[in-house]
Amino acid sequence: MTSEITYAEVRFKNESTSLGTKSESPAAPKEKTSLHKSNPGFPKALLPSLLILLLLLTISFFIAFIIFFQKYSQLLKEKKAIKEVTHTELECMKENLTMKEKDWSCCPKxxxxxxxxxxxxxxxxxxxxxxxxxxxxxxxxxxxxxxxxxxxxxxxxxxxxxxxxxxxxxxxxxxxxxxxxxxxxxxxxxxxxxxxxxxxxxxxxxxxxxxxxxxxxxxxxxxxxxxxxxxxxxxxx
Incomplete structure (x- = not known):
């Protein structure tokens, strides 16, 4: 009789421990949930900075593109002008030049x-x-x-x-x-x-x-x- 009571108490205690463990386990997700909820605040704080950085990069790229376009346009104009002077009705003379692979000296007509x-x-x-x-x-x-x-x-x-x-x-x-x-x-x-x-x-x-x-x-x-x-x-x- 005594041994059965002891066994029952032991068994009850084991079940209580088991139930206690089960009852505490649902609390754990609450901590995870709270942590999960705190994470979105971090990128939200960075969002304005990222937008400003993106805007600055866009402006810098736009300015660089304008400068490049202007220089390229100027280069095309210079090449066109040089071509007009160099290849439109030149009068050339054969000379003994020291310049490598250059045999003729020319002036525009x-x-x-x-x-x-x-x-x-x-x-x-x-x-x-x-x-x-x-x-x-x-x-x-x-x-x-x-x-x-x-x-x-x-x-x-x-x-x-x-x-x-x-x-x-x-x-x-x-x-x-x-x-x-x-x-x-x-x-x-x-x-x-x-x-x-x-x-x-x-x-x-x-x-x-x-x-x-x-x-x-x-x-x-x-x-x-x-x-x-x-x-x-x-x-x-």
Whole structure:
């Protein structure tokens, strides 16, 4: 009798333990559920930052695309301009050149050839700025000359009754003369008429031949209308 009671108590206790375990087990998912509910808050806090980052990346990409497109368009324009100058009616001469695989030196038709350069003598009259823009449109610049040989060659092809803009100017009006191609101005290698330059209000330079005088440079106001001389490097083929 006693052993049966003891067994029953032991059995009851075992069942109680078993039931206790079962009763506690449903509480566990509550903790999991609470943890599960706390997780969505974490990405929600990051969402605005991610959106801002995505927006910044989109803007950066858009700006980079615009810059690339502009540079590409400019490159196409330059290539087109070079092609027009290089391949439209060139006049070439066979020369003994040291440049590898280059046998011909060329200038555009109606341009004058001298040493390594080509020269275009315009018959249109414009102010200094428009004259320089006209040269730039032909992939050249207003005349830059530093040697007497080049100066003598140029004047042989000019009309004595006309004046021609060259690429020398003093944009600040302080006597700081400068060439359009950024070549340093050398005061000892110039061709000014005697007494020139003589007016601080005259910021541009023409090449002319006054009556009973030789060719030389004279400073003038940049708005005067004169002919011009363009210069470019020869094209080698």
């Amino acid at each position: 109606n341009w004058k050839s001298f040493n390594l350069s080509c020269y275009f003598i315009s018959t249109d009259v414009k102010n200094w700025t428009k004259s320089e823009n006209n040269c730039s449109a032909m992939r050249s610049h207003l005349l830059v000359t530093k040697t007497k040989a080049e100066q003598d060659f140029i004047i042989e092809n000019l009309d004595e009754n006309r004046a021609y803009y060259v690429g020398l100017s003093d944009p600040e009006g302080n006597g700081a003369w400068q060439w359009v191609d950024q070549t340093p101005y050398n005061a000892s290698a110039t061709f000014w008429h005697p007494g020139e330059p003589n007016n601080p209000l005259e910021h541009c330079v023409i090449l002319n031949k006054p009556s009973r005088r030789s060719w030389g440079w004279n400073d003038v106001t940049c708005e005067q209308h004169h002919r011009s001389i363009c210069k470019m490097m020869k094209i080698y083929l």
